[in-house]
Amino acid sequence: MTLGASILPKQGLGAGVKMSDDTFRQTREFIYQQTGIYFQDNKKYLLEGRLGKRLQVLGLGSFEEYLQLIKYGTRRNEEMKFFYDAITINETFFFRNEPQFEAFERTLVPAIMSGRNGGARHKLRVWSAASSSGEEAHTIAMIYLERLRPKYPLLDLEVVGTDINTSVLETARKGVYRDYSIRNMPKYYLEKYFTAEDGRFAVHDDVRRYVRFDHLNLYDQARMRQMGSFDIIFCCNVLIYFDTPSKIQVVSNLYDSLNRGGYLFIGYAESLHGISTAFKLENFPKTVAYKKE
Ligand SMILES: C[S@@+](CC[C@H](N)C(=O)[O-])C[C@H]1O[C@@H](n2cnc3c(N)ncnc32)[C@H](O)[C@@H]1O
Known part of the structure; x- marks a missing residue:
């Protein structure tokens, strides 16, 4: 069973949690090492909002815990799929250019x-x-x-x-x-x-x-x-x-x-x-x- 299917949002946990500047920098560095995508300082709100939803789903109380999970957790490989889904912007349409x-x-x-x-x-x-x-x-x-x-x-x-x-x-x-x-x-x-x-x-x-x-x-x-x-x-x-x-x-x-x-x-x-x-x-x-x- 995948993480997404097995874990339902846990009320309260994760909602409205703030990401510290230090955790933002560490998360940004991790994203950069994995994907080449670089989040500028003014994009902290975007990571906070998108990864905040993963905190809720996983029932985590802080972004620090989340960072530990994706870096070292035993379920790391399963979570990376949701992590990539959360950090990318997928705007596109037919006959775009x-x-x-x-x-x-x-x-x-x-x-x-x-x-x-x-x-x-x-x-x-x-x-x-x-x-x-x-x-x-x-x-x-x-x-x-x-x-x-x-x-x-x-x-x-x-x-x-x-x-x-x-x-x-x-x-x-x-x-x-x-x-x-x-x-x-x-x-x-x-x-x-x-x-x-x-x-x-x-x-x-x-x-x-x-x-x-x-x-x-x-x-x-x-x-x-x-x-x-x-x-x-x-x-x-x-x-x-x-x-x-x-x-x-x-x-x-x-x-x-x-x-x-x-x-x-x-x-x-x-x-x-x-x-x-x-x-x-x-x-x-x-x-x-x-x-x-
Ligand atoms: C804005 S969409 C562009 C879609 C399409 N090429 C177009 O021009 O309409 C950007 C896509 O790049 C993907 N992407 C971002 N970083 C990537 C990476 N390191 N490797 C592969 N795909 C990536 C995102 O998941 C997203 O679907």
């Missing part, structure tokens, strides 16, 4: 295909790194079905979505979404690739069959090296949570996971300035991509 998907479809895939032997089969491998609940990964599969497969009948697709948060991965694997996720989706795609059920939207198996989801911490170098090689990596809206040294480490591992001629996309508010000089920056309408030459 449309100019990226346009560059992907109109320029990047044609460029990759032109470098291949014309008549040969090719499996395009795309990684949605920090996929959250899978909206980006499923968007890529829909674009493939709608725009790429008709043009390149010998082109196959594999999208791998990874995230550190196991709850969002469960949603990704189910492929059932709420209104929020579909708010930017063209109606055409919604009608063609989803079934509406009780106010939820279930993505069709025809789309899901190209996508799989795995648990992966981008800060775990050993696991990163096992990811294999990709034609295109989307690693969007996650580098903002890292400090410079962890961005350098993660981006260097992403570089190693790209095929020559492959491309990396990052979030539109993110940049590789001061992080990596290994890529060639390419400009597209309203977006950029980083090429491994």
Whole structure:
């Protein structure tokens, strides 16, 4: 039985408990060592609120006890899942950054295909790194079905979505979404690739069959090296949570996971300035991509 299922909130304990500055610094350091995510001083309230809920569930009276549990407790491994779920921000939606998907479809895939032997089969491998609940990964599969497969009948697709948060991965694997996720989706795609059920939207198996989801911490170098090689990596809206040294480490591992001629996309508010000089920056309408030459 998992911790979450076995322990019900214990009234009183944990509620309204304050985190001392010292415990905040120790917790922040622990998070940083495990994930590369760095909580600035002004984010103490966020940790207090989110981890405070774990205190309640576990019936703990202080953040110090909680820190002991996740660092040294016998149930440490079980709790780490809930810990990662509590500290991550998982905002995402379908067709989030449309100019990226346009560059992907109109320029990047044609460029990759032109470098291949014309008549040969090719499996395009795309990684949605920090996929959250899978909206980006499923968007890529829909674009493939709608725009790429008709043009390149010998082109196959594999999208791998990874995230550190196991709850969002469960949603990704189910492929059932709420209104929020579909708010930017063209109606055409919604009608063609989803079934509406009780106010939820279930993505069709025809789309899901190209996508799989795995648990992966981008800060775990050993696991990163096992990811294999990709034609295109989307690693969007996650580098903002890292400090410079962890961005350098993660981006260097992403570089190693790209095929020559492959491309990396990052979030539109993110940049590789001061992080990596290994890529060639390419400009597209309203977006950029980083090429491994
Ligand atoms: C804001 S969401 C971005 C989702 C999607 N890429 C997008 O742009 O819409 C950030 C995701 O990064 C994940 N994340 C944060 N730190 C991570 C790490 N060290 N390893 C893997 N995923 C991480 C979070 O769990 C969260 O789902």
